[in-house]
Amino acid sequence: MEPQWTEKDFLRCSGSTKLAREMAAAAPFADLDHAVQYARDIWFNKVDVKGWLEAFAVHPEIGATSKPISQWSKEEQSAAMATSGGSTMQELIEWNARYKEKFGFVFLICASGRGSPEILSELKRRFVNRPIVELEAAAEEEMKIIELRLKKLFDSKLRTSSSQTAQVSAGKHEVQKDRIGVIGGHLMAVAKVLSEKPTVTAGRTRPPITTHVLDTARGSPASGLEVRLEMWKGAQSSPSIAERDSRSWVLHGSSITNSEGRTSPLMAITDDVEPGFYRMSFNTGIYNPSGFFPYVSIVFEIRESQKSEHFHVPLLLSPFSFSTYRGS
Incomplete structure (x- = not known):
């Protein structure tokens, strides 16, 4: 029986x-x-x-006891609770x-399998971040x-579905005994063929290289800013700091940031990105006419193993x- 999926499940x-x-x-x-x-x-x-903050708000603080905690949250925090001494937990609180x-939302960390000392250390490390970086x-x-929760x-859905299927099958077993035996033989043969086929893994759902721009002076995304993504195709294996030949940089794509500071795809969606040197350039002079930087270019390398x-x-x-910084 096919599992039924609802909005409440994913919530x-x-x-x-x-x-x-x-x-x-x-x-x-x-x-x-x-x-x-x-x-x-x-x-x-x-x-x-706004949607990110909405999701953050449903999470309890590590070690919190002031409000009801879901079973999944209890399971995810179990290692932290098991390793929490009195002083460590008090310091964490x-x-x-x-x-x-400082940030206006609860400290978010995937706590599954992590002890409270490790969580406390990570909290202190991230505490020095600027708000816009910490949000990311x-x-x-x-x-x-x-x-973790989707898994x-x-x-749980598969267990429920299997249980329901077993109950239905048991009720009809006597009536359909002979027919099930015939069909079962066919199904076993099909299953054998399918098991011999290689597993296909779904590919990417977004381009390998993405960006967004945040205006730290205004504390908001930077919209209306032109962005270009290029790849090095020069005679040399890598771009020199003295390289001035713009023809050695081949354009992958360009876009204008939207209200969230994000661009439309700057390159095609592909499972494996071509290794090499890439340059992402931002037309900051038009965005900040009175600013110090007429443009900003970030050059980075993607290796074969990456x-x-x-x-x-x-x-x-x-x-x-x-x-x-390098995000993910």
């Missing part, structure tokens, strides 16, 4: 109503991997900052409060939690400074 995996609605509309999924990839695309490309006061880090951790959801990975290269911008 258990994430507090985002947007994600739950989109997942329920797309269900059923071929397998867990397909569901996870679909969820990643929704979470990072369709759910806005205090740092949780400091974190929430929290969103990444939330996605890890969503993946639990799939497991070609199946995802590279998120954001720009954190103000009129007189900028920074970047």
Whole structure:
């Protein structure tokens, strides 16, 4: 019997109503991997900052006892609770409060299998982040939690479906005994053929290289900013710091950032990105006419061993400074 999927099911995996609605509309999924990839695309490309905060708000603080905690949260925090000494847990509670006061949302971390000392150390490490950077880090951790909960959801649905199927089959067994024997023989033969076929893994749901731009001076996404992605195709194996020949950089794609500071795809969706040197350029002079930087170019290398990975290269911008980092 085919499992039934509802918006409420997916809301258990994430507090985002947007994600739950989109997942329920797309269900059923071929397998867990397909569901996870679909969820990643929704979470990072369709759910806005407000939706992220909506999802963060349903999570209890590590060690919290002031409000009801779901069974899944209890399971995810079990290692932390088992390794928490009195002083460690008290310190964790205090740092949780400091974190929430600074950033405005609960400290998000995929706690499954992590002890409280490790969680406390990570909280302290991330506490120094700027709010816009920490928001991105929290969103990444939330996605890890969503993946874990999707697996639990799939497991529970399959168990329920198998149980229901077994009950129906038992009730009809005597009436259909002979026919089931014939059909069963055919099914076993088909299953044998299918088991010999190689497993096909679903590909990417977004391009291998993505970006977004955040205006740290205004504390908001930077919209209307032109972005270009190019790849090095020069005679030399790598671009020199003195290289001035723009023809050696081949354009992959360009776009204008939207209201969320994100671009449309800068390259095609492919399972393996071509290894080499890439340059992402931002027309910051038009965005900040009175700023110090007429444009910003970020050059990075993708190695052969990394070609199946995802590279998120954001720009954190103000009129007189900028920074970047390797995201995922």
